[in-house]
Structures are given as C-alpha cells and as structure tokens.
Amino acid sequence: MARRPLPRILSSGSAHIARSREMARSAADSATDVLHPLITITRGLRLLAGSGRRKWAATPKERRGPALFLVAACVLVVALLPYGPLLTLISVMAVAGWKGRDRTPARKGPNDAELQRLRSLYEALVPYFSVPEDPSPLFAHGGEWDKAFDEYEFDADGRLTRLRVSYPAYFTDGEDSSRVRIEHLLHTKSGRGREYLFDWDEEGNELVMSVLPPLPTDIAAQRFVTTPGETVLGFTDAAAVRRTVPVMEGDTTRDAPPVVWRTGARSTEPHLLVVGRPGSGTTSLLRSIALQALAHGDVVIVDGNGTGEYASLTGRTGVLAVECGLSGALSGLEWAANETERRLIAANRARQSGHAVPDDTKRPLWLLLDRPSAFSHPAAADGRPDPQELLQVPLRHGRAANVTVVVAEQFDTLDALSRTVRTHTRARVVLGAATRDELASVLGAPPHTTPTPETPTGRGYARLGTGPVLRLQVPATPDPYDDATSDAHRRAVLDLLPDRHTPPGATTEPTDTATRTAEPDPEPAPPARTKVKPRPRQSQAPVPAAVPAEG
Numbered sequence: 001m002a003r004r005p006l007p008r009i010l011s012s013g014s015a016h017i018a019r020s021r022e023m024a025r026s027a028a029d030s031a032t033d034v035l036h037p038l039i040t041i042t043r044g045l046r047l048l049a050g051s052g053r054r055k056w057a058a059t060p061k062e063r064r065g066p067a068l069f070l071v072a073a074c075v076l077v078v079a080l081l082p083y084g085p086l087l088t089l090i091s092v093m094a095v096a097g098w099k100g101r102d103r104t105p106a107r108k109g110p111n112d113a114e115l116q117r118l119r120s121l122y123e124a125l126v127p128y129f130s131v132p133e134d135p136s137p138l139f140a141h142g143g144e145w146d147k148a149f150d151e152y153e154f155d156a157d158g159r160l161t162r163l164r165v166s167y168p169a170y171f172t173d174g175e176d177s178s179r180v181r182i183e184h185l186l187h188t189k190s191g192r193g194r195e196y197l198f199d200w201d202e203e204g205n206e207l208v209m210s211v212l213p214p215l216p217t218d219i220a221a222q223r224f225v226t227t228p229g230e231t232v233l234g235f236t237d238a239a240a241v242r243r244t245v246p247v248m249e250g251d252t253t254r255d256a257p258p259v260v261w262r263t264g265a266r267s268t269e270p271h272l273l274v275v276g277r278p279g280s281g282t283t284s285l286l287r288s289i290a291l292q293a294l295a296h297g298d299v300v301i302v303d304g305n306g307t308g309e310y311a312s313l314t315g316r317t318g319v320l321a322v323e324c325g326l327s328g329a330l331s332g333l334e335w336a337a338n339e340t341e342r343r344l345i346a347a348n349r350a351r352q353s354g355h356a357v358p359d360d361t362k363r364p365l366w367l368l369l370d371r372p373s374a375f376s377h378p379a380a381a382d383g384r385p386d387p388q389e390l391l392q393v394p395l396r397h398g399r400a401a402n403v404t405v406v407v408a409e410q411f412d413t414l415d416a417l418s419r420t421v422r423t424h425t426r427a428r429v430v431l432g433a434a435t436r437d438e439l440a441s442v443l444g445a446p447p448h449t450t451p452t453p454e455t456p457t458g459r460g461y462a463r464l465g466t467g468p469v470l471r472l473q474v475p476a477t478p479d480p481y482d483d484a485t486s487d488a489h490r491r492a493v494l495d496l497l498p499d500r501h502t503p504p505g506a507t508t509e510p511t512d513t514a515t516r517t518a519e520p521d522p523e524p525a526p527p528a529r530t531k532v533k534p535r536p537r538q539s540q541a542p543v544p545a546a547v548p549a550e551g
C-alpha cells in the first residue's frame, strides 16, 4: 500500500513554529537592546523614589515643614534659572541611570557541596545545642541551618574558613568541657590539617570559628627594635597584639607582630618559665633571650644539659659565667643570690639617705637556667644543696634588684622544679607538641586554638601573667657552632654576639677547676660593669647530658 503524505501542517509545522520562536526571540532581544537605557533609567528612578520615600518616612514630623519649604525653594530657583529645568532633568536622568545600572549580582549562598557541608555540620551540632524541653529549638534534626549559621566563608577548595554559629542561651558555654566538645566537633568536621581559632561570645551566644594561617618560621635572630627592658620572645598573630616591629627576612624588611615580654622593676611577670619536649627549641629560645639581654645587661648561664650549646657565649662581654657542672652552678647561683641582696641593700641605703639609686644596682642581670632539674639528683647524692634553692632570693626580690630569672625545663622533669620556681615564674612559654591539659597546666589556661597539625621547632604558646594565650614562633637562633646550622643563621647569631673579653683558648677549664670554684667566694663578685670584674666561670668541659661530670 502506497504511503500517504502527511498533512502539510504536520510536516512543516514544527519548523514553522521554531522559526516563529526564533523571530520572536530576536525581536525581544532587539527591543531589550533599544529599550535598555529606558529600563535602566526607570529602575534608577524607582530606586530614587524608594529612597526618597524612606527618607521622608524617617524625617521627624516637626522637620517635614522646613524640609518641604527647602524643596519648594529649590524648585523655584531651578525654574527661574536659564535652562534650569532642562539641566535638572538631565541631572536626574543621569543619576537614575547610574543608580539603575545593571550590577551583576554576586553569587549568593553556598553551592551544593558547601550546602551539604553546612547541613551536616548543623545536624552534628543538634545533640549539643538542643534539649527536649525547648519548644522551638534553634537546632533540630532537619531544622533550618541558615538560622544558626549567620556567616560562613569557604576557600577555593570548598572547605570552611570561617563560620559564625548562634547557639541557644542554655548551652553551658562557661564550662570548659562543653566548649571543648564543640570545638573538637567543628575542627573534625571542617577538615583537619589546619589550625582553628574559636572565639566565644558568651554575652551574644555566638561562636566564631576561623582558620588561622601558619605562623611564619623564617624570622631569624636579629637586633629587634625594642626599648631596654623589653624582650621579643617570638612572633604571633597580627590580631592578637597591638604592635609590630620591623624584621629582616633576607634582604627585605617587613612588619611582624611580636610577643614582647617586659622585665625589670615595673614588670608584673618578672621571671619566665619555658617548658617543652626534647628538641622543641627551648635552648634556642634561651639563646635568643641571652643575645637580646646582652645588649643592655649581664648574663649568667647554667646549662643542665651539659652539651655545650652555649659555648658560643663563653667569654663574651657581659657573659659572667656559663656553668655546666654542679659546682659551677652552685657557686654561680650563690654569687647571683648575694648580688641580688647587695643590690637591694645598696638601693635601700641610697633611698634612705635621699640619694639616687647607685648605677651598679640598675644594670639588668639575667640568670638563664636550662634544665636545672638535672642537678637535683647529683646534688642530693653529694649532700649539697639543690641549685634551685639558691634561686629563692633572685626570684622573690629580683624584680626590685633588676635581676631576671629564666628557667627552661622539659615536660618529663617538670615535677622536679621547686615550688618557688613555679610560683614566681608568671611569664610562661610552652614549645613543641603538647596536649591541651599540658598546655593548660603550664599556662594556667588552655589556648583557644586547635593543636597544630605539624609543630615546627620553636613553635608553641606564650602567656604573660593573666593575659591571653598567644600562639608563638620563636626566631631561629641556633647554635652557631653546630655543623647542622645553615650559614645564614650562623652569621645572624655570630653578628649578635658581643666581643670576647677572654681569648677562646682560655675558656675551657678542667673539671677540677670547676670543682674548686665550688668553695663559696669570700665576697660576692660584682657584675662585669662594676669596677671589679667577676671571675667568669666557664666550665664547658663536655659532660654527659643528664648527669653533670663532677657531681
């Protein structure tokens, strides 16, 4: 059977309809192009009219009369001016055109993946931020997440970088354990491997979580711009401190936010305790402090490690002693205790007789003790006092006598520190990996940030007295005599060292000499800047790390 042709309307209809649609679309496009200025101006006029209406509504009733009068006066002036109405019309059109211009709207709201992240975060928070008794809970399974998350930001990889969470007033945000649970959950769900800052606003029932950039690790030892009495412990977040200091990085200078510790008579935390794990950079921090202290004062170093990491300081001007053995440590600290008393008495006498405090009581004296607990056992075995006992006077009265004590100790041997040391060292630093409890026990408060995914050496936290816990990165101040030290760092440290006051060959005394120095001095030797120079005790003879040689 021959096939009958389809009716014309069915065979050519679809093509016809498509053509008509195409024509209509191009006509609409052309009309839009032609009418575009008109559309823009109309939109602008509508916006202007809207803002005018709002302004009028916001004007107090008693001011409406004068405002109307002013407008009428303006209209009259414009009407009387030559070309006034025309110029006004052109100006209004121009303003309307500017106001109504097409601003491509920025993408609002999260994309699908981000939306999914926010929803799952919201769902995860429901058990923590809701109670069955709440009739209209902010957090409920399947609830409106956008009411709880007021602000959010994602990075290019779609990971959260900032989130503001509103939570119900009954959440126990005053309890550390409740906060820790929320912080842990948000940290885990938002992606590990980054450091987060949690900022709790208890009054507003809001929590802001933000990602912190890593602290720069490329600042090396250098002369920092500080006043006498200020020591740069390291560098922190720009938002955490009010001040910056210029720092050199290679050939460039930039401003960095320092953690500045103030010592001396007006300091509220005149002594420092540094705690860390082995290799965390505590010795480097003490070296950095020594280099800064030597710019204005004298230094006595007691090295319980006995590994000679302070050898570069031996015999330098202002370095009164570098002690590695028990006898040397005892005699050095005994001298320091006597010197503290001498300064106090001299200053007191001068004040009572109405004179100025003598200059030789003002020069800062620093006692830097690296792992003093290493001496405790040999001292007990030998029936001699623990060197820490000799710190009582400098710690208790050092502030008035310009004597500053810095103690570095490791977590494992923290118990061996005397009560006096713990009580009087109110400036605290923790370096290296540490649990939240360890940080809280040393600093007196936990940090508001999550632990670092990788802890570079010299990275940790600082807290000065009752101040906030600050992230800290210590400037690289390695031992210049260490073969592993880079040339740039070696040069940086050597440039900061004062000149030698004794030739290098005379620095190493045999162990028996160090033992001899254990005999108490008939009179305490005054510091280097006074008329008589103290006898520098450099017992740098190599000794085992834990047990000093002469015991």
Ligand SMILES: Nc1ncnc2c1ncn2[C@@H]1O[C@H](COP(=O)(O)OP(=O)(O)OP(=O)(O)O)[C@@H](O)[C@H]1O
Pocket: 276, 277, 278, 279, 280, 281, 282, 283, 284, 285, 305, 457, 458, 459, 473, 474, 475, 476, 477, 478, 479, 484
């Ligand atoms: N802030 C820092 N920047 C770069 N490198 C550092 C920093 N602090 C320390 N280091 C390097 O880390 C290593 C260990 O440092 P340091 O000796 O100061 O640690 P420590 O805590 O005293 O450890 P230990 O008690 O085992 O000697 C050294 O090679 C040192 O150069």
